[in-house]
Amino acid sequence: GESVGLHLPTLSVQEGDNSIINCAYSNSASDYFIWYKQESGKGPQFIIDIRSNMDKRQGQRVTVLLNKTVKHLSLQIAATQPGDSAVYFCAETPHFGAGTRLFVKA
Amino acid sequence: ETGVTQTPRHLVMGMTNKKSLKCEQHLGHNAMYWYKQSAKKPLELMFVYNFKEQTENNSVPSRFSPECPNSSHLFLHLHTLQPEDSALYLCASSHDSSTNEKLFFGSGTQLSVL
Numbered sequence: 001g002e003s004v005g006l007h008l009p010t011l012s013v014q015e016g017d018n019s020i021i022n023c024a025y026s027n028s029a030s031d032y033f034i035w036y037k038q039e040s041g042k043g044p045q046f047i048i049d050i051r052s053n054m055d056k057r058q059g060q061r062v063t064v065l066l067n068k069t070v071k072h073l074s075l076q077i078a079a080t081q082p083g084d085s086a087v088y089f090c091a092e093t094p095h096f097g098a099g100t101r102l103f104v105k106a
Numbered sequence: 107e108t109g110v111t112q113t114p115r116h117l118v119m120g121m122t123n124k125k126s127l128k129c130e131q132h133l134g135h136n137a138m139y140w141y142k143q144s145a146k147k148p149l150e151l152m153f154v155y156n157f158k159e160q161t162e163n164n165s166v167p168s169r170f171s172p173e174c175p176n177s178s179h180l181f182l183h184l185h186t187l188q189p190e191d192s193a194l195y196l197c198a199s200s201h202d203s204s205t206n207e208k209l210f211f212g213s214g215t216q217l218s219v220l
Contacts, residue, residue, distance in 0.1 A: 034208050043196050043211025044149070045108065089149065093206040094139060094162075096149040 012103040019077040021100045023090035026071065030092050035064060035075045038087045038099070047075070047088075080104050109133040112197050112212035119187065120220050127182040127215045129197030135210070137203035138180040140172060143214070144193040155180060156203040187219045 013019045025033070031052040036044035050057045050064045050073065057064050063076040077084055080102075087099045110131045119125050129138065140152040154162035155174040169191075171183040180197055194216050198209040 032206055036209075042213050043108065043110075043198070044209075045211065046208045049208060091209075093200070093209060094151050094154060094203070096141075096151075098148040 009098065010101045010103065012105060013080050014105050015080060015082060017080055019075075019080045019084070019102060021075045021077075021088050021090075021102065023073050023075075023097055024071060025073070025090075025092060027092075028068075028071065030071075032092065033064070033066065033073055034091045034093065035062075036089045036091060036096075038089065040086075044089055044096075077102075082106060108210050108212065110197060110199055110210050110212035112195075112215050114215055115213065116216045116218075118218045118220060119184070121187060121189070123187075124183070124185040126184065127195055127197075127217075129180040129182075129212055131178055131180075131197075131199040131210070133199055133210060135199040135201050136177050137200045138174060138177070139198040139200075139203070139209065140180065140182055141196040141198065142193050143196055149196070153182075154203050161203060184217075187217075189219050192217055192219045 034049045035047045037047050038044040048059045048062050048064050050066050055066055061078045066073045082104050085102055085104045087101045089099045090097045113128045137156045139154050142150045142152055151164050152166045153172045158174050158177060169186050173181040194214045196214045197212045200207045200209050
């Protein structure tokens with residue numbers, strides 16, 4: 001069943017600000033997490049992943065943080081742009097969290 | 107282009123109709139998945155196939171019947187559906203479902219049951 005979940009259904013940020021999307025998981029043995037972005041009319045697409053032997057992983061404008069102690073991970077988007085507006089999912093394949101819809105205000 | 111193609115993009119059907127959704131992947135993957143996405147629920151895993159064998163059926167009603175003739179193609183046969191089955195049906199693929207890798211999704215079929 002579902003082992004990952006998100007804290008907030010929606011997040012609204014000002015263009016240029018940083019966005020933080022949170023996710024919790026329940027299984028201490030979980031060792032691989034993925035963040036996906038789903039734009040309107042498309043399926044979810046891979047953004048970044050992290051394994052349990054890491055605390056942090058950075059991509060282009062995105063950073064994922066993993067706190068194994070509290071079973072929590074977050075996705076940080078730097079300098080949020082209108083093109084970042086989408087639904088973001090954390091996942092432990094093949095199970096997905098509920099998703100957070102990010103709105104970017106111009 | 108994700109390498110996973112779903113047809114049709116949109117489908118409207120009556121409750122007595124029989125229709126099929128098609129998914130094809132050009133990534134050389136061995137695992138394929140069906141998900142249901144509705145407005146009020148998160149992505150719901152329906153079926154998983156690995157090397158053409160069904161490895162997971164997430165308590166899906168029998169009015170949904172999957173078929174995986176080879177590793178590149180996946181079908182979802184629909185019959186006597188209910189209005190609550192209206193949703194976006196997403197197909198995904200990965201190298202091997204036993205390794206829990208990242209998934210590549212198609213754009214989905216938006217299904218409306220009248």
